[in-house]
Amino acid sequence: MRALDVAVLVATLAGLVGYGLWRSRATRDMAGYLVAGRQLPWPLIALSVMATQASAVTFLATPGQGYVGGLSFVQFYFGLPIAMVVLCATIVPLFQRMRVSTAYEFLERRFDGRTRTLAAGLFLLQRGLAAGVTLFAPALVLSVILHWDLRATCALLGLLVLGVTTLGGSRAIGHTHALQFTIIMGTMALAFLLALHALPARLGAGDAFALAGHLGKLNAVDTHFDPRGRYNLWAGLVGGLFLQMSYFGTDQSQVGRYLAAKSTAASRMGLLFNGLFKVPMQFFVLLLGVVVFVVYQFAPTPLFFDPSGAEVARAGPHAGRWQALEAEHARLSRERAGLVGDWLASRAAPAAVRHGRAADGLLRLRAADQAVHDSAVAVIRASSPAANTNDTNYIFLHFVLSRLPAGVVGLVLAAIFAAAMNSSSSEIHALTSTTIVDVVRRIPGAPTDDARLLGWSRAASVFWVVFAVAFAQFAGRSGSLVETVNQLGSLFYGTILGIFLCAFFVHRAGGPAVFFAALLAEAAVLACWKLDLVFWLWFNVVGCLLTVGLAALLSQLVPAWRAAPVPERIAD
Amino acid sequence: MRRPGDERDDAESEPPPLPLSWRQLYALVIGALAVVIAALAWLTERWR
Numbered sequence: 001m002r003a004l005d006v007a008v009l010v011a012t013l014a015g016l017v018g019y020g021l022w023r024s025r026a027t028r029d030m031a032g033y034l035v036a037g038r039q040l041p042w043p044l045i046a047l048s049v050m051a052t053q054a055s056a057v058t059f060l061a062t063p064g065q066g067y068v069g070g071l072s073f074v075q076f077y078f079g080l081p082i083a084m085v086v087l088c089a090t091i092v093p094l095f096q097r098m099r100v101s102t103a104y105e106f107l108e109r110r111f112d113g114r115t116r117t118l119a120a121g122l123f124l125l126q127r128g129l130a131a132g133v134t135l136f137a138p139a140l141v142l143s144v145i146l147h148w149d150l151r152a153t154c155a156l157l158g159l160l161v162l163g164v165t166t167l168g169g170s171r172a173i174g175h176t177h178a179l180q181f182t183i184i185m186g187t188m189a190l191a192f193l194l195a196l197h198a199l200p201a202r203l204g205a206g207d208a209f210a211l212a213g214h215l216g217k218l219n220a221v222d223t224h225f226d227p228r229g230r231y232n233l234w235a236g237l238v239g240g241l242f243l244q245m246s247y248f249g250t251d252q253s254q255v256g257r258y259l260a261a262k263s264t265a266a267s268r269m270g271l272l273f274n275g276l277f278k279v280p281m282q283f284f285v286l287l288l289g290v291v292v293f294v295v296y297q298f299a300p301t302p303l304f305f306d307p308s309g310a311e312v313a314r315a316g317p318h319a320g321r322w323q324a325l326e327a328e329h330a331r332l333s334r335e336r337a338g339l340v341g342d343w344l345a346s347r348a349a350p351a352a353v354r355h356g357r358a359a360d361g362l363l364r365l366r367a368a369d370q371a372v373h374d375s376a377v378a379v380i381r382a383s384s385p386a387a388n389t390n391d392t393n394y395i396f397l398h399f400v401l402s403r404l405p406a407g408v409v410g411l412v413l414a415a416i417f418a419a420a421m422n423s424s425s426s427e428i429h430a431l432t433s434t435t436i437v438d439v440v441r442r443i444p445g446a447p448t449d450d451a452r453l454l455g456w457s458r459a460a461s462v463f464w465v466v467f468a469v470a471f472a473q474f475a476g477r478s479g480s481l482v483e484t485v486n487q488l489g490s491l492f493y494g495t496i497l498g499i500f501l502c503a504f505f506v507h508r509a510g511g512p513a514v515f516f517a518a519l520l521a522e523a524a525v526l527a528c529w530k531l532d533l534v535f536w537l538w539f540n541v542v543g544c545l546l547t548v549g550l551a552a553l554l555s556q557l558v559p560a561w562r563a564a565p566v567p568e569r570i571a572d
Numbered sequence: 573m574r575r576p577g578d579e580r581d582d583a584e585s586e587p588p589p590l591p592l593s594w595r596q597l598y599a600l601v602i603g604a605l606a607v608v609i610a611a612l613a614w615l616t617e618r619w620r
Contacts, residue, residue: 081605085598213619220612275601
């Protein structure tokens with residue numbers, strides 16, 4: 001890295017950490033630590049909610065996702081605005097009225113302590129694992145660029161996050177999120193403009209779109225229904241709705257954000273703002289990846305974007321085969337650059353010519369290059385079964401380092417770090433809140449005074465950071481980071497959402513019925529995952545519907561498992 | 573009798589900090605989603 005980049009990176013991070021520490025000075029009691037004294041205005045809630053979801057994974061892996069798979073991933077977010085509206089109309093006013101500190105407190109008042117423990121336990125398990133992935137993404141950036149040890153980098157990032165969460169709690173998190181998210185979005189907008197600037201001068205915006213579309217990268221909406229297909233309109237609207245309702249309605253890392261609002265209206269406004277701007281934001285991050293793809297149609301690219309994977313292959317027993325693949329990839333790149341020029345020239349010609357040799361040739365070359373890439377992955381795997389074989393997460397980094405000017409590289413890296421601190425601080429704070437409120441405070445003889453509980457909270461933060469850092473060691477082998485995070489969540493979110501929906505809509509269901517229904521539903525989701533029955537977005541639907549359906553059935557079959565007919569007990 | 577999830581109290585006593593009702597805000601969010609999906613579907617077809 002150049003000196004200017006290092007200076008920008010260090011100055012930006014130092015400023016952000018300093019701001020967080022300054023903001024944490026007002027946190028002296030548990031109400032301030034857990035929910036910021038319920039004093040934050042809606043613009044801060046809005047930015048904090050968006051910052052929590054938009055982790056470093058979003059800005060690191062999503063452009064790579066756009067490069068590899070085009071715009072199709074945007075469909076994943078189609079259910080989000082609907083989820084925001086449903087939650088604002090149902091669960092948000094209830095949480096605010098009950099003055100809970102965590103989502104799971106509500107479940108004990110509606111059902112029983114066992115159901116609260118189950119939901120909190122499922123959350124701690126999945127969010128603890130996901131926190132590892134969230135830490136891993138930016139650690140990967142630094143380890144690749146500065147040739148640092150990946151594990152040590154994970155640990156360093158964990159320490160930075162620990163500083164914000166242990167000292168400042170919810171108030172400091174809310175304020176730093178607003179500043180960090182503004183910097184992040186400004187930086188990504190700058191990167192987008194510079195990516196457009198990196199396109200060849202002869203290429204207009206229409207040409208770039210036409211080329212991306214011809215090569216299948218502008219596939220934003222797929223109306224074909226396929227339960228095992230990756231991304232389509234129906235999976236996004238239905239599966240995405242269930243996933244986002246569960247994430248924003250029952251995941252403490254988000255619930256904790258809007259519980260810090262000064263009123264129900266402020267919580268609602270924060271979520272609705274997110275519902276309005278999330279899909280356009282994800283679209284532009286994916287489009288950035290598509291623009292990078294078009295830029296790389298005119299320039300040589302590495303055979304494999306992860307330099308460590310390439311090193312493994314070059315040093316392994318199949319080095320000769322790797323060299324041959326690199327030569328073939330370079331030849332295809334040169335041929336492609338020529339064909340792209342021919343194809344652009346033919347765009348003004350009649351359709352018969354336009355869809356002729358150059359157009360077919362581009363598609364043929366794309367297929368040939370994909371086959372070469374697949375062979376390269378096979379060589380890496382044969383050289384070292386433990387090596388990373390997915391280079392999606394490295395594509396945007398490669399572009400940043402090779403194409404962006406000095407200073408901007410440091411700014412992009414700082415933005416990725418800021419994003420990691422945003423989401424990780426929310427996650428660690430949520431894990432800490434749940435551990436203290438839903439576990440520690442319920443243990444007989446547990447401390448009740450604020451000073452000791454604050455000490456316990458800080459100890460819990462340390463534990464969860466260590467847990468996340470430990471899990472991060474395994475996260476890199478799991479494919480695309482952005483998918484890994486959501487896939488992990490989808491294993492548990494449906495069941496948790498089902499428990500909450502029972503509280504609202506299955507008035508007859510008592511604690512035991514919901515508890516055993518949730519256990520059975522979770523077993524079914526895990527079976528779907530192990531047997532690969534449906535695409536993972538549908539896990540949310542399966543878990544939720546099974547929990548609700550089984551709870552209704554069990555409460556019908558076993559009279560002792562029915563709820564007492566006093567639903568207003570949870571509303572006051 | 574108030575039921576779980578009943579929001580009448582909040583909706584009536586705490587209006588949004590904008591010159592719109594909550595229902596109008598909800599319609600705005602869903603309407604914006606519909607426009608975005610339609611625009612993306614057009615983009616997909618236009619540049620196929």
